Amino acid sequence: MQTASINICERIGHSQELSEFKRGTVIGCHLCNKSICEISLLLNISWSTVSGIITKWKQLGTTANQPRSDRGQRMLKCTVCRSRQLSAESIAKDLQTSCGLQISTTTVHRELHGMGFHG
Structure with a gap:
């Protein structure tokens, strides 16, 4: 019964956060002049997630998740x-x-x- 509810949650979009390695891989691909679409297809991550990781890296210099202040x-x-x-x-x-x-x-x-x- 619990596995069915977990599968439903995964289909709705409640997914795990990306590992530090995978976020680093996105940045590595970006530094190798790969486009967001190419990185998305290569790593099987949505393009909006790839774009968010790259934007965070450019603004903060890190891909680590920041604590939520509220x-x-x-x-x-x-x-x-x-x-x-x-x-x-x-x-x-x-x-x-x-x-x-x-x-x-x-x-x-x-x-x-x-x-x-x-x-």
Whole structure:
């Protein structure tokens, strides 16, 4: 039963991220003056992914994935929306245990106030 749901997710487009080796191969092909279409066909990767890898490499000088800056804020908002009666201390402890985020109660207060939650 679980394998069927995994296969459905893969067909919908939820795929694994590319390995560092494969991203490096894309950059290597790009440095050898291969076109995006040629790289896409050669490595069996979509052309938009190839283009994104090359663009990131040109802008940042690396192909490594960068941390998402808003992930903690979105998790904080979801936690508060689920139960608005939680104290800042309990929210901070919940985020520390579930996600490993190190967050203080002062940060929770400040971020919630910035999101429009008061009280």
